[in-house]
Amino acid sequence: MKLVVTGGAGYVGSVCAATLLEAGHEVVVVDDLSTGNRYAVPDGATFVEGEIQDVIDDVLAGATGGPVDGVLHFAAKSLVGESVDDPAMYWHGNLDVSLSLLDAMRRHNVSSLVFSSTAATYGEPEVVPITEDAPTHPTNPYGATKLSIDYAISSYCNAYGLGATSLRYFNVAGAYNGIGENHITETHLIPIVLQVALGYRDKILVYGDDWPTKDGTCVRDYIHIRDLADAHMLALEANTRGTHQLYNLGSGDGYSVQEVIEVCREVTGHPIPAEVAPRRAGDPATLIASSEKIRRELGWNPSRTQLRTIVEDAWEFTRQLGDRSHSAH
DSSP, X not given: OEEEEETTTSHHHHHHHHHHHHTTOEEEEEXXXXXXXXXGSOTTOEXXXXXXXXXXXXXXXXXXSSOOOEEEEOOOOOOHHHHHXXXXXXXXXXXXXXXXXXXXXXXXXXXXEEEEOOGGGGBSOSSSSBOTTSOXXXXXXXXXXXXXXXXXXXXXXXXXXXXXXXXXXXXEXXXXXXXXXXXXXXXXXXXXXXXXXXXXXXXXXXXXXXXXXXXXXXXXXXXXXXXXXXXXXXXXHHOOTTOEEEEEEOOSSOEEHHHHHHHHHHHHOOOOOEEEEOOOTTOOSEEOBOOHHHHHHHOOOOSOOOHHXXXXXXXXXXXXXXXXXXXXX
């Protein structure tokens, strides 16, 4: 198939693009490089640089050669704190852009979509692990924009015959195909801890050690980036016109902040100083997503679920990154 990957120069998008190429698909990456890395676009992919609204019609019309069979949509603003400070950026950058993509797909009869959604659409869960029928009460504009896009996709499927799948997940980690996390503004725990090991930071702050968890620190879900890419492949293959499927992706059993730090110490051989800081407002004690539905219906079988495997892959990438570790391009 010929597939368009929006945001394919970003961490998740680039690994998924590489996985699609490995499976024999033709891939066109569309990215404006506002947060992505040009070097992350996998060899073999056609790269179109630009804003989605400006270039997507030409891409879907076949400007890169031949008709397009499907789209995997990763391009998004994704920093929770930034979304609170500047919600307009997120509503325009996420919802408006996605609506432009959906309309372009209609114009050019592209009827298959996989959307990179987020478990942040659920907000603070009443029950964990979180299942797909849990109430959706996002607690920040980022999660709200993603939920709104999910609603838009559902209505386009019902009215226009689009076939789509939204995948909701929390923390993606690890590395694959020489690509790992490399953000100018890093907010994810594992890469931040590894930056301490490399000397880029003095210490890691642990926000509270008195949570109602096994060791008093917050528990979160982690998925290896390659397992995540496999889920996107399965979703693409299962898309059915007129249907919008929602699947959560998670380990079903999270790891605490303290466990992550300890495993990072073991893998890196560095002491990694940690300091307890006050709790952050709005932080739930435990966030874990259930993946039973996608396992049952699509046969997703993640094979890199051990925290040590995830950290080892992330550490190898972080060390090799060298001087590029704080560069976005």
